[in-house]
Amino acid sequence: MGLREILTFPDPRLALKSTPVETVDDEIKQLIDDMFETMYVAEGVGLAAPQVGVTKRVIVVDCGPRGDDDQEEGEPLQPVEPIAIVNPVVAVKEGKISWEEGCLSVPGYTDEVERAAKITVEGLDRDGQPMSLEADGLLAVCIQHEIDHLEGVLFVDRLSRLKQSLVKKKLKKKAKEEVRA
Ligand code: GNR
Ligand code: NI
Numbered sequence: 001m002g003l004r005e006i007l008t009f010p011d012p013r014l015a016l017k018s019t020p021v022e023t024v025d026d027e028i029k030q031l032i033d034d035m036f037e038t039m040y041v042a043e044g045v046g047l048a049a050p051q052v053g054v055t056k057r058v059i060v061v062d063c064g065p066r067g068d069d070d071q072e073e074g075e076p077l078q079p080v081e082p083i084a085i086v087n088p089v090v091a092v093k094e095g096k097i098s099w100e101e102g103c104l105s106v107p108g109y110t111d112e113v114e115r116a117a118k119i120t121v122e123g124l125d126r127d128g129q130p131m132s133l134e135a136d137g138l139l140a141v142c143i144q145h146e147i148d149h150l151e152g153v154l155f156v157d158r159l160s161r162l163k164q165s166l167v168k169k170k171l172k173k174k175a176k177e178e179v180r181a
Helices: 026-042 137-150 161-180
Strands: 045-050 058-061 083-094 097-103 112-114 118-124 132-138
Touching: 026 045, 026 058, 045 083, 045 137, 058 137, 083 112, 083 132, 083 137, 112 137, 118 137, 132 137
Parallel strands: none
Antiparallel strands: 045 058, 058 083, 083 118, 097 112, 118 132
16 A cells, blocks of 8 residues: 555544454554554654554554653663554553643644653564563653554543633634635
């Protein structure tokens, strides 16, 4: 395949719960490759399968190298290579962090969301092998943001109810105007 179309709010498919992958077969590998390609073209740091209309539990992230000033003495470097995780599960959560989030499915809006500061995520890699990864900073935020997509949850769903209704109303109006234009 190749590039896939990214769905945007209020597409109802973004609210669906994704199903676990039974086998990491060629179709899933193709999906992963297409998701990376789509994410890079869109200049995102992560992407979840439901964002390209596939309700399966697959995410990709590439947060790039972390700033050195963020790196503490003796702490292992975070992976800077692209990561694909099939059936991701957060096994351990520590602390809290607030991050200004954006989403390729919610273009034109960003806001602060609070999430776990440090996580251990487990799942399968692109070869179907079990994997485990410790993450903090943007990588931890991004992985939690992507797993939310698999539950049909957008970062705007994590804002206060008042903010949510305001923001969603504006986004729906904007989407309607774009259909007409
Ligand atoms: O590109 C993205 N940037 C981002 C910034 C802060 C927190 C989360 C993200 S993920 C987002 C890409 C996306 O929508 N993934 O689902
Ligand atoms: Ni997103």
